[in-house]
Amino acid sequence: MEYYGAIEAGGTKFVCSVAADPDHYFSEIRFPTTTPQETLAKAVLFFKEQQQKYNLSAIGVSCFGPIDLDKRSPTYGYITTTPKAGWEFTEVTGLLERELGLPVGFDTDVNGAALAEYKWGNPTKVDSLVYYTIGTGVGAGVVIHGQPVHGLVHPEGGHILVRQDKEIDPYSGFCSYHGNCLEGLCCGPSIKERFGVPAQDLPSDHPFWEILAGYIAQACVTQICQISPEKIVLGGGVMEQKQLFPMIHKKVLLMLNNYVKHPMILEHIDQYITPPVLGNRSGACGAIALAQLLQA
Amino acid sequence: MEYYGAIEAGGTKFVCSVAADPDHYFSEIRFPTTTPQETLAKAVLFFKEQQQKYNLSAIGVSCFGPIDLDKRSPTYGYITTTPKAGWEFTEVTGLLERELGLPVGFDTDVNGAALAEYKWGNPTKVDSLVYYTIGTGVGAGVVIHGQPVHGLVHPEGGHILVRQDKEIDPYSGFCSYHGNCLEGLCCGPSIKERFGVPAQDLPSDHPFWEILAGYIAQACVTQICQISPEKIVLGGGVMEQKQLFPMIHKKVLLMLNNYVKHPMILEHIDQYITPPVLGNRSGACGAIALAQLLQA
Ligand SMILES: Nc1ncnc2c1ncn2[C@@H]1O[C@H](COP(=O)(O)OP(=O)(O)O)[C@@H](O)[C@H]1O
Numbered sequence: 001m002e003y004y005g006a007i008e009a010g011g012t013k014f015v016c017s018v019a020a021d022p023d024h025y026f027s028e029i030r031f032p033t034t035t036p037q038e039t040l041a042k043a044v045l046f047f048k049e050q051q052q053k054y055n056l057s058a059i060g061v062s063c064f065g066p067i068d069l070d071k072r073s074p075t076y077g078y079i080t081t082t083p084k085a086g087w088e089f090t091e092v093t094g095l096l097e098r099e100l101g102l103p104v105g106f107d108t109d110v111n112g113a114a115l116a117e118y119k120w121g122n123p124t125k126v127d128s129l130v131y132y133t134i135g136t137g138v139g140a141g142v143v144i145h146g147q148p149v150h151g152l153v154h155p156e157g158g159h160i161l162v163r164q165d166k167e168i169d170p171y172s173g174f175c176s177y178h179g180n181c182l183e184g185l186c187c188g189p190s191i192k193e194r195f196g197v198p199a200q201d202l203p204s205d206h207p208f209w210e211i212l213a214g215y216i217a218q219a220c221v222t223q224i225c226q227i228s229p230e231k232i233v234l235g236g237g238v239m240e241q242k243q244l245f246p247m248i249h250k251k252v253l254l255m256l257n258n259y260v261k262h263p264m265i266l267e268h269i270d271q272y273i274t275p276p277v278l279g280n281r282s283g284a285c286g287a288i289a290l291a292q293l294l295q296a
Numbered sequence: 297m298e299y300y301g302a303i304e305a306g307g308t309k310f311v312c313s314v315a316a317d318p319d320h321y322f323s324e325i326r327f328p329t330t331t332p333q334e335t336l337a338k339a340v341l342f343f344k345e346q347q348q349k350y351n352l353s354a355i356g357v358s359c360f361g362p363i364d365l366d367k368r369s370p371t372y373g374y375i376t377t378t379p380k381a382g383w384e385f386t387e388v389t390g391l392l393e394r395e396l397g398l399p400v401g402f403d404t405d406v407n408g409a410a411l412a413e414y415k416w417g418n419p420t421k422v423d424s425l426v427y428y429t430i431g432t433g434v435g436a437g438v439v440i441h442g443q444p445v446h447g448l449v450h451p452e453g454g455h456i457l458v459r460q461d462k463e464i465d466p467y468s469g470f471c472s473y474h475g476n477c478l479e480g481l482c483c484g485p486s487i488k489e490r491f492g493v494p495a496q497d498l499p500s501d502h503p504f505w506e507i508l509a510g511y512i513a514q515a516c517v518t519q520i521c522q523i524s525p526e527k528i529v530l531g532g533g534v535m536e537q538k539q540l541f542p543m544i545h546k547k548v549l550l551m552l553n554n555y556v557k558h559p560m561i562l563e564h565i566d567q568y569i570t571p572p573v574l575g576n577r578s579g580a581c582g583a584i585a586l587a588q589l590l591q592a
Pocket residue numbers: 010012133134135136137187188189198199200201235236237238239240241
């Protein structure tokens with residue numbers, strides 16, 4: 001059995017674990033994300049201890065962003081221009097490599113989650129997959145031809161511009177860059193700002209969920225038109241509202257209006273746009289998948 | 297030298313040629329797209345004659361759509377649910393393979409053009425590229441990790457939903473499926489319907505070009521957020537209006553509002569969103585690239 005170190009590096013908390021795959025977890029530690037020095041030192045200490053017991057092959061880090069994924073760049077493996085105070089231009093992979101003497105796989109949290117769903121949540125063996133998180137923020141990871149997509153920087157699918165009908169949703173949006181982009185209209189905090197209660201406390205039959213489903217459906221339609229993914233996975237805290245799924249399915253069909261004629265859309269959209277098969281473990285599993293990718 | 301047969305299969309005309317690469321063209325024939333039987337027979341006849349002279353290695357077809365690119369499907373290599381009368385469910389690759397005894401590479405016209413720009417219009421060696429045509433229709437081809445993207449069907453980037461300000465552009469849209477989707481608002485015929493003159497006759501200082509640039513900029517922003525391409529190429533008849541490029545550059549920067557901090561966007565957007573390097577030959581070259589891809 002191969003052992004991997006997995007770091008789910010979130011803006012609120014870090015989860016570090018040793019695992020072979022999603023079914024074989026050996027130890028785990030969780031701690032809040034404080035300063036880069038303190039937080040990364042805790043991760044290093046945990047893995048140094050684990051290395052006494054386990055012969056780790058690699059570390060995978062699924063990380064909040066934006067991050068630098070360009071191997072030719074001097075800041076490869078850094079968190080870059082993040083709004084998280086104190087974390088701008090923080091070296092991550094270089095530090096872990098030096099301290100632990102292990103290769104480090106690195107990607108965005110959502111690319112990690114997309115890769116995990118692709119590897120372990122994919123019984124029908126689709127070749128391309130988009131993973132959205134609708135949570136504190138909105139992000140999208142993309143796997144195409146079996147690889148996470150980076151491109152110029154990495155996908156930032158939360159910030160596409162969507163149509164908003166101000167008559168039914170007059171809210172100005174939560175995104176500090178774009179106001180009413182997808183994230184600005186859909187993230188958990190935007191719901192709290194609209195209604196004064198946390199998203200989880202809005203009744204499941206509140207009319208707002210239909211409006212929200214409309215924005216998320218637009219995001220799905222845009223992905224379908226632009227890259228035609230074989231599957232779309234919607235995760236994150238807000239998607240705990242399971243009543244959203246059938247609403248999104250119906251609205252995607254209405255918006256596409258029969259233009260994309262494929263049975264996965266026309267007949268099986270409930271299997272095409274789904275919750276994460278790995279549940280709320282896609283993030284953690286993403287880090288394992290990123291470690292394994294180094295050996296592929 | 298390897299010789300390839302290239303078919304640019306358009307809804308209006310077919311262009312068949314023999315070429316080794318974009319700099320080595322040996323013969324060409326053009327004819328209008330009539331019935332499938334007549335049109336494909338003309339193509340077969342041309343290549344049978346050429347096979348007397350040239351030892352062709354493969355045929356590439358860059359084709360109007362939608363087409364079936366799923367190798368496991370019984371209609372692989374067919375034009376499928378096209379609005380072009382008489383062409384629904386027309387077998388293309390199977391027929392050419394049987395008649396000419398050659399392997400046939402097949403993809404959408406825009407994926408072909410994207411691949412050609414990737415192979416021959418790419419001095420800086422970008423790894424991912426989006427190619428838009430803004431012409432009679434609007435389409436987008438996508439190359440990622442050096443391969444055209446297919447996914448569930450293939451990209452149909454012309455049909456994303458964009459924001460429209462009805463105060464400045466009250467037009468209802470030309471798309472028979474979606475009305476005011478990107479294609480519905482940007483295709484050449486939509487301009488003719490708005491102003492009563494062909495797009496090429498609208499003065500280059502007409503205020504409409506600023507409005508159009510806004511829609512195309514939204515399409516670019518959506519691609520940047522969703523797949524972060526390393527380059528975006530804008531071709532097709534409407535993009536002959538070269539004044540559109542600086543307008544699009546400015547609007548993309550405004551819409552992104554400094555969110556994606558990469559020098560190609562912040563400093564060199566004029567090299568990031570560009571006309572096709574191959575000019576109006578990207579389509580024809582696409583067919584060569586698709587033939588060559590069979591041997592990669
Ligand atoms: N059951 C729920 N229904 C609706 N919103 C929820 C629910 N649970 C959590 N949320 C919202 O999701 C957000 C947290 O998202 P989550 O994916 O859990 O974490 P993060 O995005 O910070 O990693 C919060 O804004 C919270 O209000």
